Amino acid sequence: MSETSPPLGLLLVGLSGSNSLTLLTSLHAHSTSLTYKNPSPITLSQKSLNGCITQTSSRGVGPSGLKDLYDFKSAESLRVHGWDIFYDEGLGDHLINKNILPYDLTRQVKDHLNQIIPLKGIYSHGFIGDTTANWCKPEEDSVRLMVDTVVDDINSFKEREGCETVVIVYSGSVERDSSVGATLTSLSQLDVPQSQLNVAPSLIYALAASLTNCPFVNTASQNTLSCPLLTNLTLGTDFKCGQTKFKTSVLEYIRQNAWTPLVVASCNHLGNNDIRNLSKLPEAFEAKLRKKHDIFGPYCENELDHKVSVLYTPHINDDKRDYVEYTSSCFLGCEWTMVTYTRCSDSVLCAPMIIDAAVLVEFFLRKGVEEERIKKAMEYLFKVPETKGDPGFGSQMRRLRDELDRATKISTLNSPQQQQKLPLPLQKIPRSLKNLRIVEPSSFPLPKYHVPGSPTIITAGLACLDTQLLECDRPTSLESITSFSSLQNIPGGSVSNTSLTLSRLSHGLPDRLLMPPPTFSQIIPLYLTSNDPTGQTLNSLLTYTPKNRNLNTSFSLSSQILGQTSTAILPIYTSEINGDVEEKAKEIIKRGAAIVCVTLGDKGCVVTCGNDERFAKSPGLPPSWAGLTHVEPLTDHIPPSRCNTNGAGDAFLSGFLTASMLRSRVKTSPQVKNSKTPFSLFAKSKQASTPAEVLECHSIWEVLDEKTKRNYSDKAADIERSEDDYLVRALHENGEISLEQACRFATKIAGKHVDMDTRGDGFVNIDELLE
Numbered sequence: 001m002s003e004t005s006p007p008l009g010l011l012l013v014g015l016s017g018s019n020s021l022t023l024l025t026s027l028h029a030h031s032t033s034l035t036y037k038n039p040s041p042i043t044l045s046q047k048s049l050n051g052c053i054t055q056t057s058s059r060g061v062g063p064s065g066l067k068d069l070y071d072f073k074s075a076e077s078l079r080v081h082g083w084d085i086f087y088d089e090g091l092g093d094h095l096i097n098k099n100i101l102p103y104d105l106t107r108q109v110k111d112h113l114n115q116i117i118p119l120k121g122i123y124s125h126g127f128i129g130d131t132t133a134n135w136c137k138p139e140e141d142s143v144r145l146m147v148d149t150v151v152d153d154i155n156s157f158k159e160r161e162g163c164e165t166v167v168i169v170y171s172g173s174v175e176r177d178s179s180v181g182a183t184l185t186s187l188s189q190l191d192v193p194q195s196q197l198n199v200a201p202s203l204i205y206a207l208a209a210s211l212t213n214c215p216f217v218n219t220a221s222q223n224t225l226s227c228p229l230l231t232n233l234t235l236g237t238d239f240k241c242g243q244t245k246f247k248t249s250v251l252e253y254i255r256q257n258a259w260t261p262l263v264v265a266s267c268n269h270l271g272n273n274d275i276r277n278l279s280k281l282p283e284a285f286e287a288k289l290r291k292k293h294d295i296f297g298p299y300c301e302n303e304l305d306h307k308v309s310v311l312y313t314p315h316i317n318d319d320k321r322d323y324v325e326y327t328s329s330c331f332l333g334c335e336w337t338m339v340t341y342t343r344c345s346d347s348v349l350c351a352p353m354i355i356d357a358a359v360l361v362e363f364f365l366r367k368g369v370e371e372e373r374i375k376k377a378m379e380y381l382f383k384v385p386e387t388k389g390d391p392g393f394g395s396q397m398r399r400l401r402d403e404l405d406r407a408t409k410i411s412t413l414n415s416p417q418q419q420q421k422l423p424l425p426l427q428k429i430p431r432s433l434k435n436l437r438i439v440e441p442s443s444f445p446l447p448k449y450h451v452p453g454s455p456t457i458i459t460a461g462l463a464c465l466d467t468q469l470l471e472c473d474r475p476t477s478l479e480s481i482t483s484f485s486s487l488q489n490i491p492g493g494s495v496s497n498t499s500l501t502l503s504r505l506s507h508g509l510p511d512r513l514l515m516p517p518p519t520f521s522q523i524i525p526l527y528l529t530s531n532d533p534t535g536q537t538l539n540s541l542l543t544y545t546p547k548n549r550n551l552n553t554s555f556s557l558s559s560q561i562l563g564q565t566s567t568a569i570l571p572i573y574t575s576e577i578n579g580d581v582e583e584k585a586k587e588i589i590k591r592g593a594a595i596v597c598v599t600l601g602d603k604g605c606v607v608t609c610g611n612d613e614r615f616a617k618s619p620g621l622p623p624s625w626a627g628l629t630h631v632e633p634l635t636d637h638i639p640p641s642r643c644n645t646n647g648a649g650d651a652f653l654s655g656f657l658t659a660s661m662l663r664s665r666v667k668t669s670p671q672v673k674n675s676k677t678p679f680s681l682f683a684k685s686k687q688a689s690t691p692a693e694v695l696e697c698h699s700i701w702e703v704l705d706e707k708t709k710r711n712y713s714d715k716a717a718d719i720e721r722s723e724d725d726y727l728v729r730a731l732h733e734n735g736e737i738s739l740e741q742a743c744r745f746a747t748k749i750a751g752k753h754v755d756m757d758t759r760g761d762g763f764v765n766i767d768e769l770l771e
Helices: 018-032 091-098 103-114 143-161 201-211 242-256 273-280 282-299 346-366 371-377 393-414 493-504 533-543 585-590 612-616 648-661 678-685 691-702 706-718 726-733 739-754 766-770
Strands: 008-013 035-037 041-043 078-084 165-170 216-218 260-270 305-312 319-329 335-345 456-460 464-472 486-492 522-526 528-530 557-559 567-573 595-599 605-609 629-632
Touching (some): 018 091, 242 393, 346 371, 346 393, 493 648, 585 605, 595 648
Parallel strands (some): 528 557
């Protein structure tokens, strides 16, 4: 990442907890290159971030660190703060007293940590075990007020640190389960005291994160975050640290050997504050054990007896010990047994995962990745991920790499800065075009007409997957289809067809090793799909096609609650279908439209434009079109055998939009408004041709008597609107094309789309169509 990019904010719930203090220690040690004895000297600028896959480099063959492979935020860019309900001594003194890290290290970071004062946290009696809560927001406040104070904390932190993205991580004690969140459908329900509503503190933090559009990561086991009011990215149910990751890796090994796992019995014990609280609150302890038991659920190993016990042993402190025995049935029914013993500080395992979670979430959001894909990529962090995929650690890491590669590839292809550097997407490039490179427009002759500024076009509306039944025979009844030759899935809906058509438009065609410059710098389709196979197919077709070199799909949205992405079944007949179209153009014009286009299939099109007053409200439209109507017959008839009219109207409108924006590179001096209006006729009679002369004529016009004005109005009504009109011609010379040219151009664009011989072309040379 660039050193000038905004920092990444990380707000921790439980800032004085072991995980948070270990994380703060690592970041300070890394930034100051601390050296401490444990028992031999260790320089932490190199090893303080071991375990962070986003902050360590790859080594040798096979997967290891990912730092050098993707543009992650660096640890140096992290800005960390957070909340806690306990604060009676400096965080540095608290770290020394907890005795979870080597003394020589904590001694050197103590003063730095003592400068950090936690924000007052949310405490609600009964959700965690008996604990001292001396640094919390008033419990008698309404839930809404508590949420609002957390929102203020987030906004203040974001403004103070200059962060674009802030990730909220719940690293507090495990709460008892609660279903209150599922009943909350309106923020007005929060306007009651917390003592009455009894909302879990974790949900209050999550609601504040949602209101500030911050992603929320839950590292604990409770189920409190099931709430319709949460509209932001919310991840997680209990971090899967070293021991559990290893257990899933062993089960992967057993299953890949085609053995049958019979028993996995584990016992882990430690004495940190989290386990102490769990031991005093059975409801929370049950939530913790349930998650530990469920980690192998997707494997559906019916013979597996998985047992887990967690013991609170104060003497062990944070130094977690884990014993596991694995027994499996192998060849001839013989048994294979392995016993493992692991030992490590629990917070040393968790802290790097918090850093990775924040960095990965920011990366995926910056790349525009859909929420469900983010959850799929980050399931390796959690004991029971929502996606219910393969729980094996190796499989989950491969899914993470797949999503990182996909996000990077799409981001690179869609980046406007890369459009002049990259060829067409390599997956779909025809062999004859593989050596093409995009060049600056100056490498091609300047066209007569262009769209000034090569702007970005945003299309919004319906997108669906069209399944075309090709070469359907005409049945005797329109309710049935007799036969068809093949199926073809294509992007459908107005957004898909319009975006792909606009993306094809270019100035010229590929010439040897040069790719012609596109007419528009970027096309951004805005559409909503469900995260189902149909939606994934649609997104893939829009993202990886030769036509989309300047098509940016990163702003499209995917929703889990949408249901299913629409699919349209479209028969493509081998004979024509005729029908009558009732023209309503003038009625629509009267209702305020500036331009109405009616496409009539093989009969061409009719375009009607509003008057001068309406065009004055849309300064981007060519003023010479005001008040005109043009009928464009279809001259280039396409044989029905190769005609596919699906999306023809969208293609026509894309061409017409482009035509309305085209301007000549050679312009004359500004001319008066076209002569079909009474004032323009008056200005013409006075031979006004410069802006100053037009203004002088306007001053005279304002004081003319009504009779004279009426005479000019009558003359204007009688004038034939033709290309011979002086002022219309002057406007054409000043840059815009005529309405007749625009209709002809749009019809040709539609023809390129309808003709199955040219429908798949990656380029449409607009200069040729304008000749």
